[in-house]
Amino acid sequence: MTREEYCSRIQEAIQAIGFQGEFLDYSRYGSGHINDTFLIRFKESDGHIEKYILQRMNHEIFKKPEELMKNICNVTSFLRDKIEKNSGDVKRETMNVVYTKDGSPYFRDSIGSYWRAYLFIGDAVSFDRVENVKDFYESAVSFGHFQNLLADYDAGSLYETIPDFHNTPVRFETFKTAVAADLLGRAAEVQTEIHFLLERAEEMKVCMDLLKAGELPLRVTHNDTKLNNILIDNSTGKGICVIDLDTVMPGLSIFDYGDSIRFGANTAAEDETDLSKVSLDLNLFEIYTKGFLEGCNGSLTEKEVEMLPMGAKLMTLECGMRFLTDYLQGDTYFRIHREGHNLDRCRTQLKLVEDMEQKWNEMSRITGKYR
Structure with a gap:
């Protein structure tokens, strides 16, 4: 055109x-x-x-x-x-x-x-990156408040705008199919990453199993809980509005929380090539957890709060798996800006998962502190 x-x-x-x-x-x-x-x-x-x-x-x-x-x-x-x-x-x-x-x-x-x-x-602004701890906290309060306001909305009445968007077991099956097909002959060079994901196969289904068992409730979820989807008031510095509702659909509250942690509490950029720079910032993790639960104002169940660290880990694991799947399939979904860009993104996510595993007890202690 x-x-x-x-x-x-x-x-x-x-x-x-x-x-x-x-x-x-x-x-x-x-x-x-x-x-x-x-x-x-x-x-x-x-x-x-x-x-x-x-x-x-x-x-x-x-x-x-x-x-x-x-x-x-x-x-x-x-x-x-x-x-x-x-x-x-x-x-x-x-x-x-x-x-x-x-x-x-x-x-x-x-x-x-x-x-x-x-x-x-x-008279409001949004930020693409976490540059100010207070803004990250305000985004947490806003997304938690979003959950609270919609706690009694019938999530099952919503359409799935992207089917199986955070259905990790389905994403895992797609990944395994991509590995088996190996369309571009790239699987041999990423065996370490493939095995990392395969070793965590049981964790891939934990949250969806809890949903099926009725232990985690179906919620109205945003599904793109990055900092730039919160408008922050210029005069008060408070988060005032959750925007970009294209992916609002039925889901799990812990996934909305987890995606914010994956994106905002990482010490490095999403596509950082120097993996020594990648880790979970426990201070930012605590700040976000505190704000999110304050915003939720008691609307989450005990099980949801308990599973918040798993939400963070699983969203990071799923994202890394999606990047690797796209790399194996020829970079057809995520826009890339250099050769191997999706592989770099994948490795960053998997390194963050690894760091979360090492800090698991501390993550659980923090979520328990604000329960």
Whole structure:
């Protein structure tokens, strides 16, 4: 598609969605890699400039955008009711979908692309990396509060926007198939990593077995609990809103917690090649655990709290396994920027798992401390 054609699709979406006022302009916004995101400005009759977020949804990754938007609309509507009852600010504490002029939460343009819009939340910022301990703590409180607000939502009523996203046993079977197929002849050079994962086969199924047994409850989960999916208020420094709800679906609370630890409490970058730099920062682990459980405000069960360290380990193990699977299959899923990039990512995750195992007793002590 040419730039002119793409601009035409943007204008088509702007005209279809129920924005208020006189259109002023739009510009690219944010650093996301999945959807195309724009900041739209409209001038209202009283001279006020209202901002909106417009996104072209990536329906190659999210195959059923209609179901995805139903999830988002239902969850944000539920959140607004809770926030209102708590005397909160419904325009800043949750995302608000802007419907099309004919009442739909999304618009499908003339070439079949899906578009959606949200109210813009101003005077707030998100961070791509943990640069400030307080911000990491605030993200923990926010994701925990998200769990608390949705604790009585019927998670089973949500669609799976990406089926088996955190079904680790299914991911493990896919990995073993990739090893057996060895499409590019890469398996021989990664035998150490393959055996590391195979040796932990029993752990791969622990959490899903507990879910099936009813010992871990099915929850509404975010499934992308990175720091940059929390908006932090510029004036108060407090986390105010959980954003990017594309992967909201049924899941386990310990996985949301665990993915934050995997991403935020690692002393190195996700693709660090010097593995001596990779370890679990126990201080950040404790800070996040404290904030998350404060935000949950007693809504987790005793078993969920007990299993938080396993959530961290399993999400790290699963992520490393996914990177290795993609490497064996020819780097077809994760975008790479150099030869062996997915292998580097895999090794970083597995080294972090190894370090967690060495610090297991301390991790368990910390979670018990804030139970």
